[in-house]
Amino acid sequence: MADGIGRGFLSVNHELPAPAIHVCKDDVIMVDLTNDAEGTATSIHWHGMRHILGTQYFDGTPYLTQCPIPYGNKFRYAFTADDEGTHFYHSHSGHQKANGIFGALVVRAPDNTNPNRHLYDYDLPEHIIIVSDWMHHLAEDDFPGIVSRSQLTQSILINGHGRFFNQTSKTYQLAPLTIYHVEPNKKYRFRFINSGFNVCPFLLQVEHHEMSIIATELSYVEPFTIDTLYSLTGERFDFVINANKTPGDYWIRPQTMLPCRIITEGFAVLRYGNKSGSSVEFVDKDPPRESKVFLKQKIFNSPKPKVKDIPFLKLNAYEYDDSIIKGEPDHKYYLFLDSPTFSDDALYSNKTHYRMSCKFIN
Numbered sequence: 001m002a003d004g005i006g007r008g009f010l011s012v013n014h015e016l017p018a019p020a021i022h023v024c025k026d027d028v029i030m031v032d033l034t035n036d037a038e039g040t041a042t043s044i045h046w047h048g049m050r051h052i053l054g055t056q057y058f059d060g061t062p063y064l065t066q067c068p069i070p071y072g073n074k075f076r077y078a079f080t081a082d083d084e085g086t087h088f089y090h091s092h093s094g095h096q097k098a099n100g101i102f103g104a105l106v107v108r109a110p111d112n113t114n115p116n117r118h119l120y121d122y123d124l125p126e127h128i129i130i131v132s133d134w135m136h137h138l139a140e141d142d143f144p145g146i147v148s149r150s151q152l153t154q155s156i157l158i159n160g161h162g163r164f165f166n167q168t169s170k171t172y173q174l175a176p177l178t179i180y181h182v183e184p185n186k187k188y189r190f191r192f193i194n195s196g197f198n199v200c201p202f203l204l205q206v207e208h209h210e211m212s213i214i215a216t217e218l219s220y221v222e223p224f225t226i227d228t229l230y231s232l233t234g235e236r237f238d239f240v241i242n243a244n245k246t247p248g249d250y251w252i253r254p255q256t257m258l259p260c261r262i263i264t265e266g267f268a269v270l271r272y273g274n275k276s277g278s279s280v281e282f283v284d285k286d287p288p289r290e291s292k293v294f295l296k297q298k299i300f301n302s303p304k305p306k307v308k309d310i311p312f313l314k315l316n317a318y319e320y321d322d323s324i325i326k327g328e329p330d331h332k333y334y335l336f337l338d339s340p341t342f343s344d345d346a347l348y349s350n351k352t353h354y355r356m357s358c359k360f361i362n
Contacts, residue, residue: 003155004173009100016160018103041068048087055079084109095139098197116214123189126278156266178268200260207250211239227295247272
């Protein structure tokens with residue numbers, strides 16, 4: 001019941017999202033994966049891990065770095081956490097990531113290696129914002145043969161929770177939301193992970209609050225203040241929120257953007273109080289629709305070419321390899337990637353294959 005509508009999904013340890021993994025730099029991560037999903041094969045990709053010490057065969061890409069793990073079998077992943085930063089892990093088999101197999105992976109390092117440590121008071125494991133799009137059926141219903149490449153998302157989840165908005169009745173489904181607790185006049189580091197599967201970027205805003213970006217993926221950057229963050233699937237950003245507003249509840253809102261034809265929104269709550277951390281609770285009031293405008297003056301990383309935004313290149317890393325930035329490549333390769341749309345007639349006209357459709361009935 002992630003967004004209030006029942007459906008079947010895949011999980012790790014019966015959790016959505018999968019359990020977060022927090023380790024220190026240079027720790028050895030060892031995960032024993034048992035595939036209990038009957039009729040499937042699986043693998044786990046550790047998104048952001050470079051496997052620089054010869055453990056590339058644990059990258060989790062089926063048929064490339066490993067054979068997929070059949071039903072009923074076990075496989076041990078073991079590698080060193082070489083790269084500090086906000087990462088995540090997800091299945092790289094079929095559409096299992098879209099169906100629920102994804103979770104946060106955070107690698108921490110000593111404070112004296114962090115040039116931005118003085119900018120915040122707290123970096124809590126509960127303050128992870130992992131955003132994912134969600135459908136009310138298995139992703140296999142739409143692939144192959146996407147009916148429309150521009151709208152598959154029905155809800156957006158934050159840490160596995162959201163509220164479905166019925167476009168016909170214009171009402172929200174009742175469901176609990178993620179609550180991020182903060183103390184007034186304290187500064188908090190949040191770790192944002194885009195775990196979407198669709199082609200649509202997410203726009204993230206926090207009501208009446210700005211975000212100061214301090215890191216992206218593996219790298220610390222010079223602080224850069226924004227109020228609107230665009231991101232594509234797989235991207236991660238760390239930012240600081242200053243809890244210096246009037247105590248109360250403030251909406252955290254990700255939205256889908258073009259090429260999605262219909263704007264789909266997700267919600268969590270930034271709640272001022274006498275404690276820090278997170279919880280999952282019912283919220284009395286309905287979330288605002290997209291007609292309610294939050295701060296939108298400092299738009300970062302927008303994919304819209306005509307929007308006066310702040311390009312990603314405005315971020316300045318503390319450390320970089322000048323030879324890579326300015327060096328000339330030995331060879332250039334251009335790859336064309338697309339998601340073509342096929343009709344049912346083209347895919348299933350031979351009477352031997354049929355579109356699968358699954359419905360959850362209470």
